[in-house]
Amino acid sequence: MVVMLMNTKWRPFTSGACLLAVSLGLLSACGEAPSVQTGGDPKAQDSQGPKTISVMMPYFSTEPPKADNPVFKKLEELTNTKLNITWVPNAAYKDKLSVSLASNDLPQISVITNLEGGIYAPSILNGVRSGAFWEIGPLLKDYPNLGKLNKDVLENVSHDGKNYALFRPRVLARGGVVFRKDWLDALGLQEPKTIDDLYNVIKAFALNDPDKNGKNDTYGLVSRKGIADLDMLSGFFGAGNGWELREGKLVPSFMTKEYLDALKFYNRLYKEKLMNADFAVSEGNQSKAIFENGRAGVIISTAIDDVIGNDREIKKTNPKGAADMVSRIQGPKGERILASAGYNGIFMFPKSSVKTEAEMRAILAFFDQMFKPEIANLLNWGIEGKHYHLENGKAVSTEAEQKLKVDDLLPIPQLSIVMDTDAPLEGENTPLEQKLKKMFKDNVSIAVQNPASSLLSPTLSEKSGELDKIRNDAKVKYILGEIDDNGWNNEIEKWKKSGGDKGIEEINAEYAKRKK
Numbered sequence: 001m002v003v004m005l006m007n008t009k010w011r012p013f014t015s016g017a018c019l020l021a022v023s024l025g026l027l028s029a030c031g032e033a034p035s036v037q038t039g040g041d042p043k044a045q046d047s048q049g050p051k052t053i054s055v056m057m058p059y060f061s062t063e064p065p066k067a068d069n070p071v072f073k074k075l076e077e078l079t080n081t082k083l084n085i086t087w088v089p090n091a092a093y094k095d096k097l098s099v100s101l102a103s104n105d106l107p108q109i110s111v112i113t114n115l116e117g118g119i120y121a122p123s124i125l126n127g128v129r130s131g132a133f134w135e136i137g138p139l140l141k142d143y144p145n146l147g148k149l150n151k152d153v154l155e156n157v158s159h160d161g162k163n164y165a166l167f168r169p170r171v172l173a174r175g176g177v178v179f180r181k182d183w184l185d186a187l188g189l190q191e192p193k194t195i196d197d198l199y200n201v202i203k204a205f206a207l208n209d210p211d212k213n214g215k216n217d218t219y220g221l222v223s224r225k226g227i228a229d230l231d232m233l234s235g236f237f238g239a240g241n242g243w244e245l246r247e248g249k250l251v252p253s254f255m256t257k258e259y260l261d262a263l264k265f266y267n268r269l270y271k272e273k274l275m276n277a278d279f280a281v282s283e284g285n286q287s288k289a290i291f292e293n294g295r296a297g298v299i300i301s302t303a304i305d306d307v308i309g310n311d312r313e314i315k316k317t318n319p320k321g322a323a324d325m326v327s328r329i330q331g332p333k334g335e336r337i338l339a340s341a342g343y344n345g346i347f348m349f350p351k352s353s354v355k356t357e358a359e360m361r362a363i364l365a366f367f368d369q370m371f372k373p374e375i376a377n378l379l380n381w382g383i384e385g386k387h388y389h390l391e392n393g394k395a396v397s398t399e400a401e402q403k404l405k406v407d408d409l410l411p412i413p414q415l416s417i418v419m420d421t422d423a424p425l426e427g428e429n430t431p432l433e434q435k436l437k438k439m440f441k442d443n444v445s446i447a448v449q450n451p452a453s454s455l456l457s458p459t460l461s462e463k464s465g466e467l468d469k470i471r472n473d474a475k476v477k478y479i480l481g482e483i484d485d486n487g488w489n490n491e492i493e494k495w496k497k498s499g500g501d502k503g504i505e506e507i508n509a510e511y512a513k514r515k516k
Contacts, residue, residue: 058093113345137163145371153342167343173443176327183210205297222296223279224287229300234262235338243452339447460503
């Protein structure tokens with residue numbers, strides 16, 4: 001059942017908000033709500049009264065969000081906007097979105113995520129190529145905040161080299177090494193700064209009784225099914241982010257020497273029994289438990305913000321235990337972090353419901369205002385006196401305020417394009433949280449992008465299951481020592497002959513078109 005409500009939103013991606021990464025959109029079929037009539041000038045909008053924007057969003061709770069959500073009401077007030085929101089149960093959202101796509105009855109703002117085919121799903125691409133969506137790239141420069149959006153992330157969400165979307169931001173460089181700080185201190189070791197340091201820490205955690213229980217019962221490193229940590233490690237060795245440019249041609253990173261060097265590192269850990277032997281079948285929650293229960297000392301992580309939860313869980317059973325993290329590991333090509341895509345869903349704008357450029361500009365002006373200090377603070381902290389109070393100039397929440405904050409801010413990220421780093425108001429953070437926040441900011445400069453992130457290959461899409469299995473099985477076999485360098489190269493040839501070569505050709509053809 002579709003529930004009609006007024007006022008609502010959600011706050012941008014932060015750790016633990018992944019489940020909210022879903023589709024959103026403005027529904028032209030919402031009936032009573034007039035379409036946006038004002039232009040992009042905020043003063044003009046104020047003189048003409050509030051603009052109405054209708055939105056369709058999924059929800060994940062048993063009941064839809066409250067119609068009188070105070071954060072949404074305050075957002076309306078600050079942006080001179082009326083939000084007419086249709087909430088759809090998440091289980092029904094896919095069908096609702098599909099019907100809207102098929103009937104050309106899309107909302108004014110459509111949110112597309114990696115669910116149900118992702119932002120490059122055939123239906124979305126067909127819509128872009130048939131002129132169904134506004135190209136907003138040329139307009140962004142006219143807005144003080146949208147004009148400063150990260151160009152690499154805009155490239156990642158582009159279609160055929162043009163921008164049709166705003167993105168919901170995600171931390172760009174989240175990878176690194178999470179480790180047991182108490183073990184490091186107990187063994188008199190320093191935080192690893194190089195690949196050799198990292199090996200030595202892992203070895204010491206496995207062999208030198210870091211928990212001082214007199215038993216040889218710890219792993220240095222814990223890995224897991226899928227071995228995403230290996231890909232992150234390969235960046236330290238100098239491998240690219242999925243794809244990389246070599247002699248003017250894009251090649252898959254797993255085919256490079258640097259990636260093989262990372263594989264050799266893991267093979268060494270396995271042979272020396274410094275990592276968990278069941279890594280190939282260990283689920284993520286199992287490897288997490290191994291680390292938090294004091295049986296392993298290092299995780300090479302694609303999301304080091306997990307360290308906050310790791311530290312909390314460790315302290316439940318060992319009050320003196322502590323987790324910490326490092327992201328900058330010196331390798332052959334210096335310090336590098338493989339970047340995330342930098343977004344968690346996109347907003348697209350159908351011409352069927354956004355009729356004029358004036359309407360399009362009014363919607364962009366609404367998003368642009370989110371970066372104003374008072375609005376960024378609202379979207380990240382809530383309302384002062386209700387969701388938090390100030391102590392020494394910093395946001396602090398009592399238990400009662402925190403409960404209201406969780407309830408009222410839960411839906412906010414679905415429509416927000418700001419992150420906590422965009423809010424000038426700071427919270428009363430722990431030293432670990434402060435370190436993490438600074439790390440995320442500093443690491444943008446060493447983030448390694450995937451140059452093929454917005455390029456499409458029909459062959460790689462069609463044969464992804466078969467090709468991924470060849471590659472992933474080969475990685476496991478190499479780490480286990482079942483194949484050597486020659487065997488690895490043979491598996492690469494098998495991948496290429498099974499469609500990989502054609503896929504590489506298609507990716508490079510798309511890349512060449514973009515560069516013209």
